[in-house]
Amino acid sequence: MPRTTVLESxxxxxxxxxxxxxxxxxxxxxxxxxxAGAAKVVETWGEPDASRAIVAASxxxxxxxxxxxxxxxxxxxxxxxxxxxxALAAVKTVGPASDDGSAEGDPLVALHLFTRQxxxxxxxxxxxCTDKGKASIRSIMKENAASGSDAGPSTTWDxxxxxxxxFCSVDHGxxxxxxxxxxxxxxxWDISSCSKTWSAKSPRANSLGIFTRPWFTAGTFLCKDDHRxxxxxxxxxxxxxxxxxLQRRPAISVDFREAPxxxxxxxxxxxxxxxxxxxxxxxxFDMRTGxxxxxxxxxxxxxxxxxxxxPELPLIASCGLDSYLRIWDTNTRQLLSAVFLKQHLTTVxxxxxxxxxxxxxxxxxxxxxxxxxxAEVRKEKxxxxxxxxxxxAEVxxxxxxxxxxESKTVExxxAEVRKEKxxxxRTTEENEERHSDEMCTTKRRKSGERSKCMKKKSKKQHAA
Amino acid sequence: xxxxxxxxxxxxDSAPPQGDEGEGRRERKGKKAKKDKAEAIxxxxxxxxxxxxxxxxxxxxEKKAEKRKLARERSQAxxxxxxxxxxxxxxxxxxTIENTREPDETVCRPDDQELFAGxxxxxxNDVLKQHIIPKVLITTCRFNSGRGPAxxxxxxxxxxxxxxxxxxxxxLKKIVEYAKNRDFTSLIVVHTNRREPxxxxxxxxxxxxxxxxxxxxxxxxxxxxxxxxxxxxxPELVLNxxxxxxxxxxxxxxxxxxPQDPNFRGRRVxxxxxxxxxxxxxxxxxxxxxxxxxxxxxxxxxxxSESKSQPEKQVIxxxxxxxxxxxxxxxxxxxxxxxxxxxxxxxxxxxxxDTSRRRFFL
Numbered sequence: 011m012p013r014t015t016v017l018e019s020x021x022x023x024x025x026x027x028x029x030x031x032x033x034x035x036x037x038x039x040x041x042x043x044x045x046a047g048a049a050k051v052v053e054t055w056g057e058p059d060a061s062r063a064i065v066a067a068s069x070x071x072x073x074x075x076x077x078x079x080x081x082x083x084x085x086x087x088x089x090x091x092x093x094x095x096x097a098l099a100a101v102k103t104v105g106p107a108s109d110d111g112s113a114e115g116d117p118l119v120a121l122h123l124f125t126r127q128x129x130x131x132x133x134x135x136x137x138x139c140t141d142k143g144k145a146s147i148r149s150i151m152k153e154n155a156a157s158g159s160d161a162g163p164s165t166t167w168d169x170x171x172x173x174x175x176x177f178c179s180v181d182h183g184x185x186x187x188x189x190x191x192x193x194x195x196x197x198x199w200d201i202s203s204c205s206k207t208w209s210a211k212s213p214r215a216n217s218l219g220i221f222t223r224p225w226f227t228a229g230t231f232l233c234k235d236d237h238r239x240x241x242x243x244x245x246x247x248x249x250x251x252x253x254x255x256l257q258r259r260p261a262i263s264v265d266f267r268e269a270p271x272x273x274x275x276x277x278x279x280x281x282x283x284x285x286x287x288x289x290x291x292x293x294x295f296d297m298r299t300g301x302x303x304x305x306x307x308x309x310x311x312x313x314x315x316x317x318x319x320x321p322e323l324p325l326i327a328s329c330g331l332d333s334y335l336r337i338w339d340t341n342t343r344q345l346l347s348a349v350f351l352k353q354h355l356t357t358v359x360x361x362x363x364x365x366x367x368x369x370x371x372x373x374x375x376x377x378x379x380x381x382x383x384x385a386e387v388r389k390e391k392x393x394x395x396x397x398x399x400x401x402x403a404e405v406x407x408x409x410x411x412x413x414x415x416e417s418k419t420v421e422x423x424x425a426e427v428r429k430e431k432x433x434x435x436r437t438t439e440e441n442e443e444r445h446s447d448e449m450c451t452t453k454r455r456k457s458g459e460r461s462k463c464m465k466k467k468s469k470k471q472h473a474a
Numbered sequence: 475x476x477x478x479x480x481x482x483x484x485x486x487d488s489a490p491p492q493g494d495e496g497e498g499r500r501e502r503k504g505k506k507a508k509k510d511k512a513e514a515i516x517x518x519x520x521x522x523x524x525x526x527x528x529x530x531x532x533x534x535x536e537k538k539a540e541k542r543k544l545a546r547e548r549s550q551a552x553x554x555x556x557x558x559x560x561x562x563x564x565x566x567x568x569x570t571i572e573n574t575r576e577p578d579e580t581v582c583r584p585d586d587q588e589l590f591a592g593x594x595x596x597x598x599n600d601v602l603k604q605h606i607i608p609k610v611l612i613t614t615c616r617f618n619s620g621r622g623p624a625x626x627x628x629x630x631x632x633x634x635x636x637x638x639x640x641x642x643x644x645x646l647k648k649i650v651e652y653a654k655n656r657d658f659t660s661l662i663v664v665h666t667n668r669r670e671p672x673x674x675x676x677x678x679x680x681x682x683x684x685x686x687x688x689x690x691x692x693x694x695x696x697x698x699x700x701x702x703x704x705x706x707x708x709p710e711l712v713l714n715x716x717x718x719x720x721x722x723x724x725x726x727x728x729x730x731x732x733p734q735d736p737n738f739r740g741r742r743v744x745x746x747x748x749x750x751x752x753x754x755x756x757x758x759x760x761x762x763x764x765x766x767x768x769x770x771x772x773x774x775x776x777x778x779s780e781s782k783s784q785p786e787k788q789v790i791x792x793x794x795x796x797x798x799x800x801x802x803x804x805x806x807x808x809x810x811x812x813x814x815x816x817x818x819x820x821x822x823x824x825x826x827x828d829t830s831r832r833r834f835f836l
Contacts, residue, residue: 033591058588060595225816245816270816288818309827313809313818331809331820333580333719350579352588352719354809354820 022337022346026364027327028092029335031353034062039335039349049347055095068123069359077134079123089134092361099150116140120178139178143169167204170194179229181237190226196242211258228274232297241283243271251297262300267291275317284326286314292328306338308345316357329355576833580718597682598730601659610636610731611658620669624694628798632757633731634708650811654680660731677812684812687802694798702759702796707740708733715748720821721836751834757797764789
């Protein structure tokens with residue numbers, strides 16, 4: 011018999027991720043509790059067009075009114091509603107410098123959309139950086155979003171004089187931005203005053219007196235509440251930790267394999283980072299000691315372009331040139347799910363508020379609850395054979411009415427339960443995955459029980 | 475055969491009773507008991523080598539006979555169906571490693587609109603849509619000797635509009651720049667090791683991917699028996715079995731080496747046949763011939779009566795192999811041109827992918 015190996019993926023908890031690719035498409039991948047496990051492509055937004063390839067994307071991950079910003083190859087920054095894919099705004103040029111058709115020579119490379127909102131009239135504020143180092147902050151007002159001609163206040167500054175910027179990262183408090191690239195040392199900028207507060211110094215020449223030119227490919231802030239610790243990755247496969255309060259040279263520098271490091275993401279616990287290389291190796295490091303915690307193994311064969319950590323669940327998602335979106339468990343370092351998305355992917359973002367809101371999910375679940383409820387009702391009926399036919403008919407009629415009401419109440423209950431669970435899961439991060447699994451099962455059970463109780467009550471009432 | 479069987483069977487039957495009397499008794503009861511016994515005792519359970527090999531030979535003989543019987547039954551069924559004018563029974567398809575290949579979600583489907591959009595956007599589109607005529611630069615590694623030069627000479631006859639440039643001591647990145655400036659569309663590097671070509675690097679220009687192949691089983695033209703000499707016509711191209719997205723991409727890359735308007739008068743075919751991730755290269759000339767005498771003589775051997783009734787002229791196709799013969803295996807596919815230090819790979823062969831014989835990537 012042919013022996014085929016089946017990749018046993020344990021399945022991932024409910025999750026919603028958005029990926030962008032080189033054809034300018036945005037694909038929404040969702041994993042649900044029902045049917046459990048595999049993640050699937052739910053929606054695809056946009057028309058395939060190579061000239062509108064998405065080079066960078068950023069999600070303002072808010073419970074209410076989330077916005078997805080995408081930087082296209084032709085210099086347009088678009089704002090989307092990540093829930094339904096409606097285009098909110100499109101800004102043609104990045105800065106005043108690129109007005110005169112220089113967008114081709116100076117493409118966008120990095121984009122960050124701010125999560126905090128200055129006012130309700132503001133649609134969003136983003137910081138974009140071009141290849142030549144022109145960083146600009148622009149905010150888009152809701153009124154003139156459609157026209158996109160003038161988009162609120164904007165500031166522009168030059169990050170560097172020469173070299174190519176390759177990444178831009180903004181800290182959790184969103185008051186500092188970091189830039190780096192080919193020939194550019196890591197720079198820390200104060201966003202509010204647009205002034206450079208710190209820049210790195212390249213490490214000393216090695217024992218042979220060879221001095222390597224700076225070439226940073228990825229970087230991130232290590233801690234949520236501390237903008238002073240920076241992890242930057244270089245093209246010559248080094249992971250460096252800079253402490254801006256301490257010195258300008260790296261505090262820790264670790265080599266990882268042979269391939270250039272292309273992506274990095276920090277863990278919310280404040281000391282772990284996840285890195286991805288140009289040959290498709292994914293690993294996690296503990297930056298307190300600089301030790302390799304382990305590699306993520308699972309037939310990943312193409313360069314990793316983007317890694318993102320789920321803010322609550324112990325998950326990371328990675329994507330890259332092998333056109334797979336892979337979701338990994340950070341505790342066990344196992345592959346939970348892999349989705350083939352057909353194009354070279356550039357960025358992945360996770361919508362962490364998926365399980366809380368998700369009107370789609372509850373809708374899909376509703377019929378099941380009804381079926382379950384009906385089944386239970388039938389069982390009860392079998393036990394009570396004394397009831398007469400007419401009475402039964404009446405009961406059924408009323409039940410139907412009640413069911414409708416109940417289904418609504420059930421939904422609310424589910425939402426409540428979820429919120430409660432969410433809070434709990436936030437407090438206990440360690441066994442989160444188990445929790446989430448339980449979440450899926452207990453939720454249903456509880457709701458089922460509740461509906462049962464309700465039904466009994468209704469029956470009693472009727473009998474009375 | 476039947477006689478032999480009869481002769482040998484008693485001998486083999488008589489052998490076991492020496493060891494055990496109880497079994498000998500059972501045998502006399504009938505054939506059923508014999509079969510049970512054969513199932514019960516495996517050759518590996520017998521310690522005496524003579525007896526073990528005897529039993530083994532017997533089992534093998536039985537198996538062979540069984541097989542022959544089944545084959546005969548099948549052929550009879552087909553003949554019977556033919557006589558009755560019915561549909562012949564379905565032919566059994568042997569189970570091979572390829573047709574039991576692991577299901578792969580990346581296999582290209584003809585109804586995939588994204589695939590075509592991706593094709594239109596990729597690096598080879600200009601060449602394949604005939605906006606640009608392909609122009610290929612062939613070079614070698616630094617120390618080229620042995621069969622390398624001969625191989626390159628033949629490769630230049632295979633690929634039209636190809637130019638050889640001496641490698642010298644230039645870096646490959648410099649050569650890529652050089653080729654870009656001169657509007658080459660592809661760059662082929664033949665790498666030799668110990669005077670044997672062992673790797674092939676195909677670089678799409680100006681920004682196309684870089685494919686690194688392992689080259690093996692190289693047979694040059696002069697070592698092929700009854701080989702032909704290719705003409706300078708533009709060849710036809712046959713690409714077989716490039717099914718997955720990766721295979722599709724590699725296939726398009728190979729396609730972009732050749733001009734897209736073949737001279738059919740030249741009757742030259744270049745074949746890249748993918749089987750189990752190995753790409754076999756062959757180069758043929760073909761000819762359609764109307765030959766009466768040969769067809770008649772062949773038929774005479776088989777059925778003398780029918781040959782007269784058949785039309786005497788029959789078009790047959792003959793193949794003559796020319797040019798080199800070699801096998802490629804994809805090792806890496808790199809995004810962008812050759813860059814080992816800071817390159818991003820679209821696909822790298824890693825040992826942890828080789829956990830199944832039935833998983834193929836092309």
